[in-house]
Amino acid sequence: MRVLVQRVRSASVTVDGEVVGEIRPATQGLLALVGVTHEDDATKARRMAEKLWQLRILDDERSASDVSAPILVVSQFTLYANTDKGRRPSWNAAAPGPVAEPLVTEFTDALTALGATVQTGVFGADMQVHLVNDGPVTVLLEL
Incomplete structure (x- = not known):
């Protein structure tokens, strides 16, 4: 499992012209682009949620769990693109x-169970993701 996480001031995901998920935090939030590979399972998804929830990339080395930062989760199979040939x-x-x-x-349910406020995109849909990256801070998490 791969999660490309960006620290954001705001983020939203739109499908067919309609906003389906958004975060407009007063301070900071996280946009999590999630890719799944063949070897992943529910245990990895829960471990990745814990890792993201505790990741100290917000101001003053705080985590989303420290400040109850909202998280927008968007599935993204392209995180597993192989560009070695051609x-x-x-x-x-x-x-x-x-x-x-x-x-x-x-992954999303595990974040919610940990106490996160979570919004999502629509799995498999053609989505437009809008964000204001803060920093910019972008980190790739892998398990």
């Missing part, structure tokens, strides 16, 4: 939708 990426390392969708849901 100019066209291969998506073979990305888990197919029926495998990935429940694990993204498990």
Whole structure:
């Protein structure tokens, strides 16, 4: 599992012209782009949620758990693109939708269980993600 996390001042995801998830924090929040591969399972999804919740990338080396920062979770299979050959990426390392969708849901549910305020995109949809990156701070988490 890979999560590309960005510290944001605001973020939203739109599908067919309608905002389906957004965070407009008073201070900071996190945008989490989540990719799933074939070897991932529910245990990894829960561990990744804990890692993200405790990650100290907010101001004064605080975590989302320290300040109750909101999190916007967006599935993104392209995090597993392989660009080793040619100019066209291969998506073979990305888990197919029926495998990935429940694990993204498990990740989101685990964050909620930890106490996070979570918004999401729509799995498999053509989404437009808008954000104001703060810092900028962008970190790739992997398990």
